[in-house]
Amino acid sequence: MPQDDFSKLTDPDHWLGWLGHDPATAVRKAIEGSLRAQVADAEVEWVKILEMPRFLTGGRRHSENEQVMSVTRAALAAPFALSVRTSQQGRSILLGVSSWATVNLSQPEGRKDRHWFDLGVGLDWAGERLQERIYEIDGADGSAER
Template identity: 45%
Template sequence: MEYPNYGPPMDDFAKFTESKHWLDRLGQQPAVAVRDSIAEILDQQVPGATLEWIKVADVPRYLTRGRPQPDDEGHVIITRAGIALPFTLSVISPGRKLEILQGAFSWVAVKLDQPGNRKDQV
């Protein structure tokens, strides 16, 4: 089945993963981390909800902050980072029909320069 406005039912993270932006803060597989987080949020909202597919709908917006590295001009220590990722997805919930939803996934992390004190929020 193909959806007229969204194409074939498959994940599409190209606008996210093809970015030249630094994504290491999201782990080795940033697209998997985002997908898993959104699937978990959907399941928390409606227990048993299953994320069928997700497509990044537009270019993500990034925020990265840091401070100059002492004694090393030109290098920065990253202290905060965030992303806003517009998406379209398909979800099936128990006892309900398939739904196409649009939204934005946002993630922010602070204290990236303090590994033991890092805090993340989605």
């Protein structure tokens, strides 16, 4: 049976600190959460990231030191193949893109995250939406919504 393969996520030299100490596990749990929100007994057997994700990172310069930048928001879109098993459907192989955006990284108490699980789409489609999705989390009054 295939095993998880997150090397295309973790091998690029891109900062993933916003995902915690184990980015692969964080992304896998986000994918599992998306599936279980649809089917409560969904069990992910394996996940493979198919190509290098698209990354988006935003920040602002410190006013006292223009050379220093604080990361305020980050996002990624990761194309995947996975195997999922449910009691109703048995095993299914799914293809799509899992996207994750977070805002307020410079203020951890105000951090807001949102995940998207798009089946049957490609990385170009999801990558084009990252910019709007990373700002979609912010409400009209500047606060973030869940």
